[in-house]
Amino acid sequence: MALEVGIVGLPNVGKSTIFNALTAAGALAANYPFATIEPNVGVVSVPDARMEILHKFQKTEKMIPAALRVVDIAGIVKGAATGEGLGNKFLSHIREVDAVLHVVRCFEDSDIQHVEQSVDPIRDIDTIDTELALADLETVSSVLDKQQRLAKSGNKEAIALAEILAPAQKHLNEAKALRSLDYGGEAANEEARKVFKTLGLITAKKILYVANVAENDLEGKSPLVDVVRKRAADEKSAVVPVCGKLEAELSELPEADRNEMLASLGLAEPALASLTRGAYKLLGLQSYFTMGPKEIRAWTVHVGAFAPQAAGVIHTDFEKGFIRAEIFTIADLEKFGSESAVKQAGKVRAEGKNYVMADGDVVHFLFNR
Numbered sequence: 221m222a223l224e225v226g227i228v229g230l231p232n233v234g235k236s237t238i239f240n241a242l243t244a245a246g247a248l249a250a251n252y253p254f255a256t257i258e259p260n261v262g263v264v265s266v267p268d269a270r271m272e273i274l275h276k277f278q279k280t281e282k283m284i285p286a287a288l289r290v291v292d293i294a295g296i297v298k299g300a301a302t303g304e305g306l307g308n309k310f311l312s313h314i315r316e317v318d319a320v321l322h323v324v325r326c327f328e329d330s331d332i333q334h335v336e337q338s339v340d341p342i343r344d345i346d347t348i349d350t351e352l353a354l355a356d357l358e359t360v361s362s363v364l365d366k367q368q369r370l371a372k373s374g375n376k377e378a379i380a381l382a383e384i385l386a387p388a389q390k391h392l393n394e395a396k397a398l399r400s401l402d403y404g405g406e407a408a409n410e411e412a413r414k415v416f417k418t419l420g421l422i423t424a425k426k427i428l429y430v431a432n433v434a435e436n437d438l439e440g441k442s443p444l445v446d447v448v449r450k451r452a453a454d455e456k457s458a459v460v461p462v463c464g465k466l467e468a469e470l471s472e473l474p475e476a477d478r479n480e481m482l483a484s485l486g487l488a489e490p491a492l493a494s495l496t497r498g499a500y501k502l503l504g505l506q507s508y509f510t511m512g513p514k515e516i517r518a519w520t521v522h523v524g525a526f527a528p529q530a531a532g533v534i535h536t537d538f539e540k541g542f543i544r545a546e547i548f549t550i551a552d553l554e555k556f557g558s559e560s561a562v563k564q565a566g567k568v569r570a571e572g573k574n575y576v577m578a579d580g581d582v583v584h585f586l587f588n589r
Contacts, residue, residue, distance in 0.1 A: 226317035315420030541588035
């Protein structure tokens with residue numbers, strides 16, 4: 221499941237530093253605007269302690285965690301929607317991602333130039349939001365104009381589309397993100413989301429704020445982070461504090477040294493682990509597991525996916541020929557000590573086509589070849 225999150229933000233807020241730490245891809249990180257011009261793409265593993273639990277009971281050749289694709293997009297500046305900086309160069313890249321990680325600078329450092337010459341997280345968020353809303357407004361206005369002309373001739377599809385786009389245009393004119401637009405019911409909102417996705421509208425995408433904090437504020441308790449949290453709460457979003465500088469250092473250390481450094485800081489894991497899980501959750505994803513002597517693997521499905529759809533993630537033939545799924549829980553594996561003991565205890569369930577997958581299911585699929 222090749223789902224992508226895009227990292228956005230003003231130049232020099234730490235986007236590429238955080239991307240490098242996430243992916244260890246070596247993207248250029250420099251203290252000047254537009255160090256990133258082409259989008260860097262990396263694959264990020266989703267940390268999941270449950271795989272280690274499975275490994276206790278099933279020795280295997282390898283373990284393969286779930287993963288996300290992460291795209292580092294060029295820094296956006298004020299006026300980008302009208303051609304400033306890199307202008308619309310970033311738009312094609314960000315329109316393609318499924319969700320957005322918005323990196324906001326929440327630390328003071330005279331050695332790192334801020335494009336606005338001062339640190340103000342809300343101003344920075346507003347700058348990005350305005351540019352993205354203006355870009356979406358241009359798209360919506362163009363399509364709406366065409367649909368309204370078609371609607372005059374009685375075209376039902378055009379009428380329906382215009383009814384969705386007219387409120388969207390008004391919303392964007394007020395520099396508001398489309399993800400906050402309510403059409404008065406879940407069915408209507410879902411229909412609007414489909415249209416927004418087809419048009420690649422950026423402000424309709426889900427967003428997670430990444431507060432890039434100082435090394436003396438790893439938990440993000442500073443007033444700079446507090447204002448971002450308030451903004452996120454108002455938008456029904458969330459914030460993950462990350463010290464990009466520290467995470468970059470951690471990512472370059474051998475595992476033993478990394479664990480020692482984390483322990484010295486009183487941390488159980490790098491903050492990027494929380495960020496990756498937050499992005500995974502943001503996309504409405506969950507994992508199920510398969511296990512055997514060759515591999516233990518986490519497979520990615522959307523929350524609410526049915527068993528045949530989950531089988532199709534492994535191979536399309538599994539979905540087409542789906543018979544049933546044999547499922548047990550990690551809790552039962554821990555309780556009884558082995559997969560065979562779980563079976564003997566009658567704790568392996570046979571589930572059919574209408575079974576909705578639960579996060580953490582351990583599964584064997586049976587299918588017709």
